[in-house]
Amino acid sequence: xxxxxxxxxxxxxxxxxxxxxxxxxxxxxxxxxxxxxxxxxxxxxxxxxxxxxxxxxxxxxxxxxxxxxxxxxxxxxxxxxxxxxxxxxxxxxxxxxxxxxxxxxxxxxxxxxxxxxxxxxxxxxxxxxxxxxxxxxxxxxxxxxxxxxxxxxxxxxxxxxxxxxxxxxxxxxxxxxxxxxxxxxxxxxxxxxxxxxxxxxxxxxxxxxxxxxxxxxxxxxxxxxxxxxxxxxxxxxxxxxxxxxxxxxxxxxxxxxxxxxxxxxxxxxxxxxxxxxxxxxxxxxxxxxxxxxxxxxxxxxxxxxxxxxxxxxxxxxxxxxxxxxxxxxxxxxxxxxxxxxxxxxxxxxxxxxxxxxxxxxxxxxxxxxxxxxxxxxxxxxxxxxxxxxxxxxxxxxxxxxxxxxxxxxxxxxxxxxxxxxxxxxxxxx
Numbered sequence: 001x002x003x004x005x006x007x008x009x010x011x012x013x014x015x016x017x018x019x020x021x022x023x024x025x026x027x028x029x030x031x032x033x034x035x036x037x038x039x040x041x042x043x044x045x046x047x048x049x050x051x052x053x054x055x056x057x058x059x060x061x062x063x064x065x066x067x068x069x070x071x072x073x074x075x076x077x078x079x080x081x082x083x084x085x086x087x088x089x090x091x092x093x094x095x096x097x098x099x100x101x102x103x104x105x106x107x108x109x110x111x112x113x114x115x116x117x118x119x120x121x122x123x124x125x126x127x128x129x130x131x132x133x134x135x136x137x138x139x140x141x142x143x144x145x146x147x148x149x150x151x152x153x154x155x156x157x158x159x160x161x162x163x164x165x166x167x168x169x170x171x172x173x174x175x176x177x178x179x180x181x182x183x184x185x186x187x188x189x190x191x192x193x194x195x196x197x198x199x200x201x202x203x204x205x206x207x208x209x210x211x212x213x214x215x216x217x218x219x220x221x222x223x224x225x226x227x228x229x230x231x232x233x234x235x236x237x238x239x240x241x242x243x244x245x246x247x248x249x250x251x252x253x254x255x256x257x258x259x260x261x262x263x264x265x266x267x268x269x270x271x272x273x274x275x276x277x278x279x280x281x282x283x284x285x286x287x288x289x290x291x292x293x294x295x296x297x298x299x300x301x302x303x304x305x306x307x308x309x310x311x312x313x314x315x316x317x318x319x320x321x322x323x324x325x326x327x328x329x330x331x332x333x334x335x336x337x338x339x340x341x342x343x344x345x346x347x348x349x350x351x352x353x354x355x356x357x358x359x360x361x362x363x364x365x366x367x368x369x370x371x372x373x374x375x376x377x378x379x380x381x382x383x384x385x386x387x388x389x390x391x392x393x394x395x396x397x398x399x400x401x402x403x404x405x406x407x408x409x410x411x412x413x414x415x416x417x418x419x420x421x422x423x424x425x426x427x428x429x
Contacts, residue, residue: 001128004399005392008130008147009092010037011079012139017087018080018177025055025183026080026173032056034079038146038171045154047169055183058171062153062164066410070165073409074194075152075402076362076373077145078175081137082384091133100125105386106134113387120201120381121389128392138388140380144395145197146171148378152402164406170194172362178212178323181365193337194373195405196363201353202394203345204377207331207338208356209364210261210282211289212323215296217243217279220315223272234311236275239303240268243277243316246299259284259356261292284326284356293320324360330367331374338374340412344404350397353377376401 014034019027026032035056042050042060049061064070081087095103100122103113111134115121121129132138149169156162168191172180175198199206221236247263256262261283268277281296283289300318307315331338338354345352357364363373379394 001392001396004147004151004395005094005128005130007151008140008143008390008392008395011143011146012090012092015088015090016080016139017083018174018179019083020177025179027177027179028080031080031173035171035173038079038150041150042153042169045150046157047153053183053185056173057184058169059185059189060153060169062156062167062169064164064166065160066163066165070410070412071192071414072166072168072190073405074168074170074189074191074371074373075149076170076172076194076196076366077142077149077198077378078172078180078362079143079146080173080176080180081139081143082141082176084384085137085386086135087137087139090136090139092138093131093133095129095131098124098127098129103129103131105131109134111386113389118382118387123201124391124393129389130392131389132386134386137383137385138380138390140378140388140390141383142175142198142378144378144380144390144398148197148395148398148402152399152406155399155403156406162403162407163410165410167406168194175362178214178360180362181369184362184366184369186366186369186371189371191371193334194363194366194371195337195341195402196361196366196373196375197378197398197402198361198363199357199375199377200380200383202377202379202391202397203351203353205338205341205345205352205354205374206357207335207354207374208284208328209324209326209360209375210284210358211286211325212360213281213289213293213320214323215277215279215281215318215320217277217296217300217319218317219243219270219275219277220311220317221272221274222311233272234307234315235272236315237270237272239307239315240270240275240277243299243303247295257358261285261288263292280323281320282358284328286326296320324364325368327364327367327373331372334372336414337372340408341374341376341401341405344401344408347408348397348400348404350401
């Protein structure tokens with residue numbers, strides 16, 4: 001267990017925060033510090049065909065150790081961390097034999113990780129937890145996934161009696177800003193299907209995610225001395241506020257769950273002359289997703305019509321860009337790859353939790369790029385903030401799942417799924 005802890009900590013102490021305002025790939029040079037370490041480590045444990053391209057995408061191969069031909073599988077995770085909360089100077093704390101009570105993360109600032117608020121903690125009583133010191137995120141998203149994939153490959157190399165086919169691993173930058181799959185070379189990766197190790201609590205197995213779009217809405221105004229503003233001033237901030245108030249008030253992240261979609265205002269800045277509103281649009285259902293985007297355009301048109309005479313041109317300018325789509329469409333025709341992961345968990349005594357992702361992963365994009373790619377738990381909780389933690393036992397179980405999937409792939413008869421990318425599973429979820 002200590003080897004696993006040491007590997008994870010060696011990754012999280014490296015600041016790999018990505019930056020959505022950057023136009024480079026990776027978006028921050030500091031991500032390459034960890035990328036270079038990963039390349040070195042993959043070579044050291046004995047992986048073959050270890051490459052890192054100019055954009056920081058890492059790939060490596062564990063060659064097959066069986067004579068018969070089986071599908072090539074892949075495991076993918078990302079090495080950047082979210083810009084939502086600082087990832088600089090991470091100081092992990094290891095809590096052995098967690099007693100089920102409050103964990104004091106930071107005495108100076110009285111920051112406490114408590115099961116009274118985070119009830120999931122009680123699942124891990126008696127286990128070893130790795131937490132933050134209350135001043136940074138931890139980076140288990142997705143350095144737990146990195147740790148698990150590297151550790152599983154190391155174990156398979158050291159235990160050649162475990163039979164497996166060819167396995168490919170891939171590590172990406174910039175997933176947290178929605179670009180992780182942008183320059184991923186699916187053809188070069190060469191897997192029939194893959195799994196992202198990027199989920200949360202133990203047992204999670206996901207092949208549905210949001211359809212996602214981002215909107216940038218610019219509001220124009222006219223600044224006039226407030227003492228003489230009657231009939232002349234147009235305050236762009238007030239128009240932006242009016243726009244927000246026209247959105248469904250209950251369809252926001254804190255009021256929705258499961259398959260319920262939402263609008264999320266995540267940035268607002270402005271002055272009288274110009275205000276910029278940024279929001280994200282999420283829905284699992286494609287038709288509802290389109291209706292949400294249509295609503296944004298409809299509100300835009302109505303406000304423009306209202307101010308057409310006074311302002312003389314469009315006062316609201318809306319740009320909506322799709323970000324990713326629900327991978328369900330691409331995974332359902334090959335649902336046996338989900339069945340395989342589910343069986344691996346059951347064989348290991350892990351209860352599968354098959355549910356939709358209220359977010360996205362590299363796998364959602366990769367599935368549309370030709371690599372069907374469900375998501376498996378990496379073990380962490382409370383991502384993107386100071387209360388983030390990961391149970392070491394959950395990481396070990398994720399390693400076991402990777403190994404078991406490799407074993408099952410080597411022993412399963414896939415003749416019923418001859419065309420692995422087109423044959424539809426009969427199983428209904």
